[in-house]
Amino acid sequence: MTDLTQFRAETRAWLEENVPRSMREPVKSDADVNWGGRNADYSNNPDQKLYMDRMAARGWTVPDWPKAYGGGGHSPEETKIIREEMARIKARNPLNSFGISMLGPALLKYGTEEQKLEHLNRIARGEIRWCQGYSEPNAGSDLAALATSAEDAGDHFIVNGQKVWTSYADKADWIFCLVRTDKTTKQGGISFVLFDMETPGVSTKPILLISGYSPFCETFFDDVKVPKANLVGELNKGWDVAKYLLGHEREMISGMGLASTGRNPLIDGAIATIGLDHDGRLADPVLRAQIALFEVRARAFGMMSERFIDELKHGRAHPAQPSMMKYYGTELNKARHELMMAAGGSDALEWESEASSGGALPRAWLRTKANSIEGGTSEVQLNIIAKRILELPS
């Protein structure tokens, strides 16, 4: 106990010293989020790079990964303390990364020593930005129906096919990708491979969404050469890796249901547009009641997230529990943005104006509608909960 108290004191002192002031400000737009990668441009925001490098040097972009792979080698208790102390000073996440949240855990479990050493350190330092090649035009909720093929060509595979909804494929350096290596079976014919997006034959095309943004791409593979050394796990056992990784993706998406620490944009926004009455209550009593009941669930879900992480780190979480977290967190996030739109009124409808920060509010609202579709729809999560946790019959 004394050791942890001392660790907290040291952590607090180090963060105080090393987290740049600008990195303690709330994230206002996508430009404030650091995704790392070969093409990251820090010219407008050198503090982002400074902060990430300092944290990475200490292993604190991934505190609980082993030191050999760029992590901090910290216990669950220490990791929790680091997170709490970062939250205390409202420090931003130093590095947002599918490499950290999705690929890393899968490589730690299924990767060869060579793969871990090659990729994990570069993920931890934010040098390589990853994207995920899962969904295809005819393989959405039924992901195992995927058809992108990888043909055996001796020391490498030749990959052909198309992926869709590939997040930030146009900005990513490498892709982790599900490919079909056996057409005679469904789940049992899928393999998990890694390759560089600069390999000849890879091309991407952004998809314009209802929000006006293009965070997703179509990704095309035309005779792409992938070395066999880049196969993760066994041949035709990629579905196991994929499921394990999806658990981590759901965990990450579920985090969207959490209110950010400190200020609450829903409550602040409602007070700003609607105002308080003489008793200090939001002047629209019906909206106030809706927000208050929403906040009960949002705060309780914050506690659930803490419980889930604690159970996960101690190996006590049900393996299908990420589906519950993903379902609840994304539905909450959608509800939050509906309330933010209601609170914003006609101000929240402006699509391009300066007053609306270029329509940040309505665009974010529309973006949340994908939360309950991507990473497995809410309905797919409910199926998983029903079958694997409640053990209801097929």
Added chain:
Amino acid sequence: MPLFLNDEQTMLRDTAKDFVAEHAPAGHMRSLRDANDATGFSRDLWRQFAEMGFNGILIGEDDGGLGLGHVEAGVVLEEIGRNLSPSPFLATAIGAVEALKAGSADQRAEWFPKIVSGEAVAALAIDEGAKHRPAATAMKAERSGNGFRLTGKKSFVAHGHVADLLIVAARTAGAAGETDGITLFAVPKDAANLSATPERLTDASIAARMTFDGVEVDADAVIGEVDGGWAALSRMLNATRAGASAEMLGVGAGAMDMTVSYLKERKQFGVPIGSFQALQHRAAHLYSEMEVARAAVLKAQQLLDADDAAAEEAVHVAKAMTGLATMLAVQEGVQMHGGIGMTDEYDIGFYMKRQRVLAELFGDANFHADALARAKGY
């Protein structure tokens, strides 16, 4: 501290689970109701609780208790809830004990041993109207001789008609709606000019409407400070709200378990009805709400045990969230049981009734959502 039960707490849960399921299952409640029992609970069972050590969970070891916390009390309450066991545990071992911790050494010396031994039962006389509004306390407590004279009415006092000790909130100064000017009293049951009318509630438990028609108490009946009882009352209410949340969580969990089992057994169209996706999705949604509520209850209990300043808001979250989640549990429970869920013979309806009472006790979800909003300045 990780947000799950530690090994000792898990052992206590297993002990409480076995004990309550064996000695006070739903059938116990049903038999008291069918016999039109006038007490509302079994004094024998209360003494058995004492033998198990449960009654002294929140009482320090120096005072003869176990010196444990709200997490442990909640573990027992959840099993009481799961078995629909009629018990004065919440009012006595949680409410009165927390209130008396703010009292004098003499008060503790008088009541703690009797609570630990299962000899005494306490009741909490707080509410005065149909809705829980403790700040609106209007019962008068006027100086009289060496003590006070209490005049007014209290309602929704669980087993107030048979309690040996009443914890009473009354106003010694200020006006209804103000938190200053409230004083807590420990009133013995044989006080003159005190009358109780027992009313059977929807869930077959008994709560009293009480009339204080100039009840005289000595100055040493005051718990804590005269006019400054709000702090002790809030502390007691935080504990009983967390406790009611834990008991309600048990009610919801019991209803959910019964319902999920029924979905696996009941066949229609030649298949178990649990194979229908329409029901699977509803059950899975219910599971999610209950998991979130469970996290909120444990968080509130842990913060109470740590005497953390964030505990009060966490208790509001826990009581409101548990109210919402378990209401869904009992409603889905009856609906998914179909016609049999509407029969008195089947237990699921009792879960619905008990949930309703616990949801109302010490403030419903709306009350606590409102309190959270006030705390956040809107």
